[in-house]
Amino acid sequence: MKQGICYIAGAGDCSRLLLHPEKEDFVIAVDGGYEYLKGQRIDLVVGDFDSLKFVPEHPNVIKLEPEKDDTDMMIALKEGLKAGYEIFHIYGGCGGRFDHTLANIQCLAYLAGKNARGYLIDNSQVTTLIQNSSISFQKDMKGYISVFAYGEKAEDVTIKGLKYPLKDEELCDTFPLGVSNEFIGEEAIISVKKGRLLIVYEKFSERTFCRA
DSSP: OOEEEEEEEEESSOOOOOOOTTTOOEEEGGGGHHHHHSOOOSSEEEEOTTSSSSOOOOOOEOOOOSSSOOOOHHHHHHHHHTTTEEEEESSOOOOOOHHHHHHHHHHHHHHHTTTTTEEEEEESSSEEEEEESSSETTTTTTTTEEEEESSSEEEEEEEEBBBOEEEEEETTTOOOOOOTTEESOEEEEEEEEESEEEEEEEEGGGGOOOOO
C-alpha cells in the first residue's frame, strides 16, 4: 500500500480548499468538488456532473451515468483504494442534503472494512470510523470528542487519556453514552475489539491532519 494521502473534494459544504499534496499523494475532485480545487493540482476527476453542470477539460476524467448503485463519492474512494491508498481526507462530504452526509458516513465504514481509514472533514469538525482497531490523538488536541457505536453494538471499548475514560465497555446504538467527551492535554487512545466506532471531534488546527 502507498504511504501517501488520498485527498478527495466533494460537492457538499466546504470553504475554498488550499491543499498542499506531496508527490506521493493523490487528489480527486468529485463532481462539484472540482470548483473547490480549481487552479490546484488535480490528479483525477470523477462524477456524473449533475452538480458541476459541465465535464471539466482534464486529462483524467471518469464520466459516470446518473443512474447507478455507487455514489460518485464511493466510486472516487474505490479509485483511491485501487491506486493503493489507505488514508483518505474527504472534504465537501457534509452539509447540504442530510442523506448525502449519511451516505458519506457509510463510505467511512466501507473504507474501514477495507483496512483503510477515512476522515470526513467539514469547516469545524472531523468524523472518522474505526473497526476492530484503535486510533490515537496527540496530547495537544483540544475541544470535544464524541464516540458512538456504528452498528447494534461495539464490544470491549476502551478510552484512555480523555476526561471520561472507559475500559472494556460495550456501546450500543440506542444510548449515546460517548457523546461530548473532552481532550485533557494527554495522549488519547480509543479502541474497540469487536465492532465499529464513529468518532467526531473538533478541527482546531491543521495539525489535526498531520501525516503521522
